[in-house]
Amino acid sequence: MIENIHKPVILVVGLGSIGKRHVKNLRALFPDAYIVVCRHAATEHDQDFVTQYIDKVVYDLNEAIALKPMAAVLCNPAVYHVSVAWQLAKNGIHLFIEKPLSNTLTDVETLITICQEKKLVLMVGYNLRFSKTLNRARELIKSGAIGDILSVQVNTGQYLPDWRPEVDYRKTVSAQQKMGGGVLLELSHELDYVCWLLGKPVEVFARLISSGSLEIDVEDNADVFLTFEKNLMVNIHLDMLQRTACRMCKVVGALGILIWDGVEDRLVVESEKQEFSQSFCGAEDRNEMYGQEIKHFFDSISNGCPAMVTGVDALESLKIVLAAKKSNQIREVVAL
Template sequence: MLKKVLIIGMGSIGRKHYDAFTLLGCTVKAVSKHLAQNNHNIFRHLTEGLQNFQPDLCIIANDTADHAASLLEIRAYSENIRILVEKPLFNMPQKGAISHTDNIFVAYNLRFLPIIQNLKRQVSTKNISSVDIYCGSYLPNWRPETDYRCSYSASSIRGGGVLWDLSHEIDYAQWLFGDLSLISSLCGTFSTLEIDSDDTALILANSPRCPAISIRLNYTDQIAKRHIEVLSSDETLYANLINGKMSINGEIQEFQQNIQHTYLMQAKALLQDHPDINTCTYENGLKTTAFILRAKELSNDQQNQTNL
């Protein structure tokens, strides 16, 4: 089992990984320019952390725009280090070649929610006619202790925007129903939030297992909601990812919901010799990135045509 874990980036997500791996008995150190002073567990630079700590596993949890550079630096140092990249994998087409990708994974930890895993079992044999996925909440409420305008979510250059921030929905749609094919897309900044990233995305797609999939994402819903509705030939299935309740033709099942627990389960999976089948692979992470880039491009093309 892997034991030495290096986390690159110690924002709110980096700290969640730190807590999970520490709880599992790992020796955990981090790379952070903000927290390095007088802390022997913090390195200011990735090179320093790799050379002095020699980790078994690296967690890339810095800004999305910096993921590729961190990946390339780790791979230049060693092809044997297992890597978990925070979602999304990239926010732009990847130009530099990443070697030895079979031990690189992407942190789509919602796959470890019991309600999502039950949903995967439920839909595996169904004749599905349509799926509606929704995730919306108010960006200023995400991190109440900080100014939302200074967050990476507010900045397109740093990798913000709902399609990147809420790409869990794209990932689990593909995990549950197969690779998505894009039909239509509308993305943009339509609210009064003081951001330059997209605050709304409306996606229409299909997949090998479902002819009609809608995905609606936003930073603007004052009442946080996250759900998926699946219509099949014999069932209406509704899963609320916030309260952990699943309805099948009106009959309610309840699941324990604890997001931090998903980080713990993901960490356990990554520490094994062969990571759990629920863990998102590099290849699947690339598919999600490619789908988002196509959605943004199609939205721009459609809006440009409308403005002609």
């Protein structure tokens, strides 16, 4: 039986840690919305959360679609993103998909085309684009405040068992090849924001390693070298091994340097001759980025404007990930 619901219906697919974060933010943003969660099985430990924030839980996607949601937030494993999104898009449902867009290129362009034809918003959850300090960094780079960019070094890592300490990390999506895990896809935020800051790279060389220390079947250590126009080289290090969380980006320009600390949400800009020095701090609450991100998604639906991170943007990041994996396999530079 199809329910007669006189409220806007919002669907969330998946109820892991990121799914719960989005549900809480949706409830804060839309107190009167009818929030539906589609998940594969019930668990006792989150029953209190379900009671507090969710109006209905279903275990079949067709049942969720029958409730006629106006938008869906996909927080399921990456290997299922495209197949689930395709069914939702066919039914005219706007899509917010957690990163990465997928773990393969299969049917990704078809999904993008369907959304374009049906005039649906397709946004992907690269939330670092909503960091105030990273936005300030982008403004400074684009304005030429530190001159021509000469080199960029990115270092991001955190010990995988600390990501979600309440669960066995070996059973998480991040740790399993079959679920689209591995450090490249899990930390593809760095690939997205580097391209957002600097444009599209022309080639990639990468080395990926599984250290063995975590007992997982995916790479936990990666070095990716991106080459941009004008011989700009960007070195991106990603790992699941650092006991002290690190998310740093150093941009060296002809007139100065810019250092972004994503953990502390702090940006420092200095000239080489110490002619100027500036420091910027971002939000104290890390959740603010996620709240702004989901609000932007619904604003894009309302005003018909493109989302901050489109399906096309996310596809470019996915192509870099797959090219990096190919480079690692053949031990050669791969053109993008």
